[in-house]
Amino acid sequence: GHRYFTLVEKKEGTNEIVASLKAVAWKFGSSRIREFEKQTGQAFGNNINVLLNVSVSYHQRYGLQLMVNDISAAFTIGKLEMERQATLQRLLVECPGLVRQEGENLISLNNSLPLNMVIRRIALVGSSASAGYEDFLHTLEQNEFGYRFAVDSYLGTVQGEANAAYLAATFAKIAGSNKFYDAVVLVRGGGADTDFLLFDQYELCRQVAGFPIPIITGLGHLKNHSITDRLAHTALKTPTKAAEFILAHNRASEDRLKALRNTLIIKSLELMARRQRELALPLHAIIHHSQQAFLSRKDEYHHLSREVLSKSKALLNRRSSGLAAVATHLSLAPLRILSAEVSALQQTQHTLRRDAGRQLKDQIAEVSSMERLFRLMSPMNILKKGFALVSAKGYISRDGSDVEPGQEISIRLSAYEITAITIQKEKRDGDEFNL
Amino acid sequence: MEMNLTYEAAFNELKELAAEMESEQVSVDELAEKLKRASMLIKFCQDKLRSTEAEVNQIISSMGPSQP
Amino acid sequence: MEMNLTYEAAFNELKELAAEMESEQVSVDELAEKLKRASMLIKFCQDKLRSTEAEVNQIISSMGPSQP
Amino acid sequence: MEMNLTYEAAFNELKELAAEMESEQVSVDELAEKLKRASMLIKFCQDKLRSTEAEVNQIISSMGPSQP
């Protein structure tokens, strides 16, 4: 049908209207507006800048009126983009602790939050009547894995830029609920995906950026993301996808858990096997070494006992040799002594025999010479040779000195004795008889 | 068990247990105990995924004072 | 047997016994005694391993199917 | 026989006896006496070795079949 609306000009930076003019879009104009909404993704409503091709008409009854011939989507897109940039800039400037830019990416406190491994308790923000809300809950609760969730719904109108403050207040209510949530899910239910202006509003964006619970969005728009999407922890295209994301996240965690369980099982079995193998080492070592130690002790003992006995025998042999040597000396010496005695005795016997004979011979010789001497001295032998023995007065005269002339003398010859008177006496020197 | 045991804490404890076992720091004396603890933690995590809030709380309190 | 002997302690003592016997410091007087001790420790360790294995298997089977 | 004679002590005494016998300081009269002592020590060591061997074998065979 036809559209009736008012075009206004506001004083820069305020809501103060400085000029306004009524406008109407007839059938063609309305079709252009619908085309505009489709292209921009933005409802043709309050607080948007538009570039219109209009015809001016005047009617007595309705007054001055602009008739819309055409509307420029490109202009509004540019304008919207400018507004978004302004919001972004403001966030970056005014909330440096919550938002910063890294290249194309916006880094917010919220999208820097770690997501719990299991998302179970969820604060769901959406419109109760909307299809998106139903889609999300249905997808979540009808999951094939049997996962259970605790969902608290925070219902309200999630569209129209005027609701930004209300939505921000809803977030504040969640934060202040004193309940623990793994995530806040923001869904926008069905209908036109035209008014995303709401999600570029500074107040809402600031709340999202600094929200302490990870926010998952499923706003249902097909084209570019809103600033809220970029600041939220995870942005999905639709509520269903948001639910699927949560299921997949939990599923991934469970897979890691199962992997860990398998690791634990395998490691504990390996550990047992290793301990069993390890135990065999000292067991074998002890058996082996104790046997070795015992054998070497046994060898030592046998060696030593043989040594003691062989040394005893050697000692006995040495003593025995010593004894034999002494015994030999003792058996030889007596015979030597005896034979020496025999010789000495024979020597003595020989001496005795010799000396006894010699002495007898000497005596016999002496007695013989004595006999010869006496035989020589016997007067008979001299008388027989013609000599005479003259004696005077009874004594034998040896040299005639004791005879005087006239004296009677007796002359003894070998056969007779003559008595005579001395006539004359004459001295003789008588050398003639000397030998 | 700790009343405020989280899935994360349980999971991290499980990882530590796995690492200990891997690095052979677990003695035979401790093994069964540690594995029992692991089994309990895994059960806790799985329950966390599939049970209602009330059930989880009931499980936690039933685990009682046997925690390390 | 000591009341509070652990597998760890028993195993370490076994290793020390093995080392001692290897270095031939064991006299005949001590040999049987040490070997008796070793035998007891090995029995203790084997029993401990066996009981732990049973316990471990029981826990593992209680942890459910191990496929990922 | 001394009640608390050890193998070690008996063995060392035998070694001393062997050394003495080499040194010629031992008279035959002492030798007989020392031999009597040596005989006792040898018997003691032999008995000790035999009983230890039996004990060692018994312990080892008892450890044997339960090996992993």
Next chain:
Amino acid sequence: MEMNLTYEAAFNELKELAAEMESEQVSVDELAEKLKRASMLIKFCQDKLRSTEAEVNQIISSMGPSQP
């Protein structure tokens, strides 16, 4: 024979007897007597040696077949 004659004493007496005879200080009157004494001492020493050796052999055979 003296009851408490030792090998040592007997051997020393034998050595003295041998020295006496060697130096021919022994008279014929004493000779047989001394030799008889020596013979007795030698017999004594030999018996002593023989019995001691028998003892050694007895110990050896008592150690029996267990030797390697």
Next chain:
Amino acid sequence: MEMNLTYEAAFNELKELAAEMESEQVSVDELAEKLKRASMLIKFCQDKLRSTEAEVNQIISSMGPSQP
């Protein structure tokens, strides 16, 4: 013959007799008597030597075969 005449005494007397005769101090009157005495002493000594030798041989042969 004197009952307790020794070889030593007999031989010494013989040597004195021999010396006397050698130095011709023996009168013819004594000669036969002394020679008779010497003869007797020689006989005594010879008998003594002979019997001693027999005894010695008997002792030595008794020692003989038992020597080591």
Next chain:
Amino acid sequence: MEMNLTYEAAFNELKELAAEMESEQVSVDELAEKLKRASMLIKFCQDKLRSTEAEVNQIISSMGPSQP
């Protein structure tokens, strides 16, 4: 003849008689007397020597051969 005349005495008397006859004044009667005495003494000595010689020879031959 004197009953206890010895060879020694007889021989000495002979020597005295010889000296007397050589030196002193002897009457014819004495001379005859002394010669008679000497003749007797010589006979005595010769007899004595002869009998002693016989006796010595008998003793010596009874001693048997002295050569070794």
